[in-house]
Amino acid sequence: MSKLLKAAFCAVAAATLISVVTGPSLAADKTITVQAWGTSWEQGLQKVADDFEKQTGIHVEAVTQSGSADGYARLQSMADAPKIDVWFTTSSLAARVTSDDKMFANIPPDKDAGAGAMIPGAVTNRWVAAYYYPLSIIYRPSLTKQKISGWNDLWQANFKDALAVPDVETYQARMLLVSALLNGGSIDDVGPGFDALKRLRPNIAMFYGSDSDARRALAQGDVSVLVGPPSQAKPLRDAGVDVAVVSPKPAPVMFDVMTLVKTQRQDLAIQFIHFVVTKAPQATISSSFDMGPVNSDVVPSPDLAAVLPAKADQVTFDEAKVNAGIGAWNEKFKMDIAH
Template identity: 40%
Template sequence: MNIKTLLLSSAFVLAAAPAFAQDKEITIQIWGSTWENGIKAISQQFEAETGIKVNAVTQSSSGEGLVKLQAERSSPSVDVWFATNTIASEAGQDQELFVKIPKDKLTNSGELIQGALSDDWVGIYYYPMGIVYDADVVTVPPTSWEDLWKPEYKSQIIAPAMSIYSGSLLMVANQINGGTIDNFDAGFEALKNLNDNVSLYYSSDSQARQSIVQGEGSILIGQSSHMNAIAKEGLNMKMVAPKPAPMYFDVMMMTKGDSQDEAAQFVNYIISKGAQEEMLARVNMAPVNKNVALPEELAAALPADGEGFVMDGRLVNENVSDWTVRFDEIAR
């Protein structure tokens, strides 16, 4: 083989082997902690298997992320957006920015649990709001939401502020005290009466975890990833999700970006059994793929069938500003 033939042959091999990895890519917009703790590694696996590079830009919250996307509505640079289901339910109305989920391209969609797929979004995992507690400190653990008002829990509860988890604590307090979807007076009155038992209202997950570790309380109204993260600090954490348990999905939405086919492949990959198992191992959230086996401790923390409910995203978005003002007047 002469030198010219050798060079041409080598050039062909170099071009043919990795070329597909160089000209296909997508950009996702996601929370920094979720990217670093789970999706980054899964995205690297996706890239290795498909040749589609995944670039990430971060957001501090779903609301902030939506504002970023809306600013470039006419020419979105992001292909897949990660959000909470409550924000996504409202954002999906913006058909200039988002596309409907191409369900025909999701070959793994038949493996999803009920509620994890809508016309506008696909779940990546789900989690209930429940009661997380230090079993070495709380000798008589709570088994119901009503228990939180017991006087023996005075100054022991770390609870979410209205600005986080979409008013879930208000929703629970309202339901168990006879309120209705049109009138939250009962819920606000119950939260006012809970004040003596609350040592802190947290506004971020990191603040919630840090407060328990520092001993500012022994009971945390939170979700399963809190239990897992705090347990890694050496505390004996347990969790119950009594009825009515607010259920949340963190989800993916697709924009009208230039790489919709590649974005659909990515979404389909994230809900696959293998990726869901990887996600579970990394973040301890309940998988949306029903073929993934749950660890015993996580399974025990999930609500029984029929005891969870998914909050109405539109209702929350329409009222959360007023709820926050009213909550700030009673919280202390």
């Protein structure tokens, strides 16, 4: 064998050996799994993940969930060997479950100044918000034949069988809490909220737990009004459905957040979490599916800015109190209202 051929053979053999020994491991080391809502993933998070891979070489595999409770149940089922590295959920559920030290890890602060200043309430040691949103009223002017300007409009008799309203478990009981505030109650006294929902019941065509079901009902004209975040309007508008959005006082503001699951890929997962809150991904999220940026250096998309509530009209609720009460509230809701 010539020296040249022998050298070439040795080089190929060495490369093959390296590939066999390190290839699969390296590939696995450069992949993380993220669990999020399917609609959010399709509308903007996929683009964020693709940009993250281009910048870091870390591939993001998506696992979709129909809701936060569904996602958490899946995590619990794999508690001894989690296959999810980053879990998207609501701030309310995150506040309840991330104290589990076996499943969740602390998220170290981002030392990169490019992340910008996070808005108040968007970061804790166990979760980082990806975006924020209010609870709003989305309606079809061609079907309602009137402009909706406030929550009390929904109780008008001409909206009989016209509303799609989130159930108590969806959007962390915010519709119940808004109803309470409108009628002299509070998070510590939700009785007036239940009484108000009973009065509203003839106008409610559906209580929903799935955003896609509610959007479909509004698109098909089965309902003319949908209570939900402004992001619900964007896919309808993009499909040519006439929709208007108003975020009246009191406007509950909520976060969807990223949590860090304890796996062997935490270092890679932390990079993804930090990336999501930098300026370019935040701009993508805001423009792609009308969510509020949590990076204060990013301006909301024009469509979203037009319907975001004024700061004076925004309200927040103590998540610890929501978590303490939501189980009993849901049972009462099922027995007294949803049936």
